[in-house]
Amino acid sequence: MKKPILLGTSTVTSRTPCCSKVGIKKGPxxxxxxxxxxxxxxxxxGGRWRTLPKRAGLLSCGKSCRLRWMNYLRPTVKRGPIAPDEEDLILRLHRLVGNRWALIAGRIPGRTDxxxxxxxxxxxxxxxxxQGIDPRTHKPLNPVSHGSSQANQDDDDDVPESNPNPPSSSKSSELMGEKTNSMATTNLESHQIYQHQQEVGDDCMGQPSSSGNGGDLVENGNEDHMFSLFLDSLITDNQQQQQQSNNGDLWEAEIMSPMVEFGNPQNYFNHHQQHP
DNA sequence: AAGCACGACAACCGCCCCTCC
DNA sequence: TGGAGGGGCGGTTGTCGTGCT
Incomplete structure (x- = not known):
């Protein structure tokens, strides 16, 4: 069994830690x-996590309490192995948004980031x-025909065009572009996205987007909601196209390439807003 | 049986955004 | 308007279990 670690000194950083680390219990x-x-x-x-340990009589850091609750103790957390359909959805979403684990988790009820x-x-x-696929870009690791080597090498070195993974903290609102803060939240635009979702079908994994853990994004009722619906439509597009053609390249041609053309998902999303 | 390597996953850490005052 | 606190996120680390030598 792991032994709890008691830190004796606090680390001085430019930022104040979430809690005084003196006397904080670490470990499992x-x-x-x-x-x-x-x-x-x-x-x-929940809430007020920094003071919760004291109020609850725990020695753990507030962040640790929150993490424990969110990832393990919460009743809605689904335990057990990842199902094949969940795995498939993770792959699709990762291809769309990159390492936005919270965003992906928001689309898979019961699973945590x-x-x-x-x-x-x-x-x-x-x-x-x-399988010879780059997990970052979802493209072949060593394509036989590499075309213009310099340009493609740049592609390999950079983050994927479709999921840029900016170094800064990333939120779905960032994916949607900074301008959308002021423009993306009108009912009309929301309705346009919703209409697009309806057109392509809204049966994403058969999961209602407001259920369980997946509801976190949607309940915000802002850009996250918009982006969530947008993801639904893209995923459904992909599913339908693959079902129809049994050809993954179509996904590349119809969804990913346009995203590349737009630079990143947020621009693509903005375009969808204006041209639903 | 002991030591080692590796996989799985829980937990920690630092950073950033948002909200409130 | 700016600072402080709360909360969330992604990356990384630490520990345990298991299989192999």
């Missing part, structure tokens, strides 16, 4: 701590590599 959670935390949240509710991230790193990325 015990069943007793889980019970205390779960009972406390059941009674008092941490779980998906771990599953990707330990399973899916290795599977893709074994």
């Amino acid at each position: 959670w015990t069943a007793e701590e889980d019970e205390v935390l779960a009972n406390y949240i059941k009674i008092e509710g 941490n779980e998906i991230k771990n599953y990707w790193n330990t399973h899916l990325s290795k599977n893709l590599i074994s």
Whole structure:
């Protein structure tokens, strides 16, 4: 069994840590701590995580409490192996948005970003590599015909065109572009996206977008909602096209290439807004 | 049986955004 | 308007379990 680690000194950084690390218990959670935390949240509710440990009588850091609750104790968290359809959806979404684990998790009810991230790193990325596919770009690792080597080499070195993964903290709102903060939230535009979703079908994995963990994004009722619907439509597009043609290249031609042309998903999304 | 390597995953860390005052 | 605090995110690390030598 892992031994709890008590940190004796706090690390001085330019930022104040989430909590004073003196006397903070680290390491795995015990069943007793889980019970205390779960009972406390059941009674008092979550929130104010930094002060929650003290109020609940726990020695763990507030962030640790939140993480434990979000990733393990929450009733809506689905335990057990990732199903094949979930795996397929993760692959699709990762191809669309890159390492936006929270965004991906938001589309897979019951799964957490941490779980998906771990599953990707330990399973899916290795599977893709074994298939000769770059897990970052979802393109062949060593294409036989590489065309203009310099240009393509730049592509390989850079983040994928379709999922840029900017170095800064990434949120779905960023994906949608900074301008959309002021323009993307009107009912009319929302309706346009919704209409597009209806046109292509809204049966994404058969999961209602407001259920379980997946509801987090949608309930925001802002750009995340828009982007969530947008993702639904793209995923459904992909599913329908692959079903119809049984040819993955069509996805490349109809969805990914336009995204490349637009530079990134946010521009593509903006275009969809204006031309639903 | 002991040591080692590796996979799986829980947990930690630092950064950033958002909200409130 | 700016600072502080709360919360969320993605990357990374640490630990345990298991299989192999």
